[in-house]
Amino acid sequence: MGSLLEHLRSYQTLKIMSAMSSLSVCVLFVCVQLALSQVSRGPPRAGGSGADDDGFPTPSGCCDWPSCFDERTQLCLDTCLMAWSQCPKKLFLMTCYSEYMSPFGALPLQCFPDAAPHMEEAEELGITGSAKEVRLAVHKLNGKHCHPKTGICRPDED
Numbered sequence: 057m058g059s060l061l062e063h064l065r066s067y068q069t070l071k072i073m074s075a076m077s078s079l080s081v082c083v084l085f086v087c088v089q090l091a092l093s094q095v096s097r098g099p100p101r102a103g104g105s106g107a108d109d110d111g112f113p114t115p116s117g118c119c120d121w122p123s124c125f126d127e128r129t130q131l132c133l134d135t136c137l138m139a140w141s142q143c144p145k146k147l148f149l150m151t152c153y154s155e156y157m158s159p160f161g162a163l164p165l166q167c168f169p170d171a172a173p174h175m176e177e178a179e180e181l182g183i184t185g186s187a188k189e190v191r192l193a194v195h196k197l198n199g200k201h202c203h204p205k206t207g208i209c210r211p212d213e214d
Contacts, residue, residue: 129207
């Protein structure tokens with residue numbers, strides 16, 4: 057009787073090992089297929105720009121970027137609400153100007169609450185550059201002085 061139980065356990069163990077081996081082969085096959093599809097696509101394109109990206113997603117709005125740390129205001133920016141708030145303690149957020157913040161690159165200018173209302177004016181004046189450079193230029197145009205730590209802005213006195 058003991059010998060029969062040992063053979064049964066041995067048979068069950070072999071069945072389990074065979075099933076796991078088959079599963080491992082399937083997982084390996086899927087991984088190889090994914091790797092090949094990535095290689096055939098070529099290197100990823102930053103910014104999701106242009107219609108020639110064939111299948112590369114493009115952003116649908118500011119909510120496609122995570123919350124980030126705004127260096128100018130020293131506050132956290134909720135990109136969906138387009139509002140600043142105090143950053144939670146012990147939370148690391150990337151700077152809003154980081155190219156690695158999202159698959160789409162750095163946060164676009166229109167997602168900054170202080171720059172969005174002035175984008176047309178900046179374009180008319182020919183102000184170009186990175187979001188950081190344009191924001192600084194817009195703040196100079198508006199004649200406001202912003203406190204570096206609190207982010208509170210007050211009009212310059214003439």
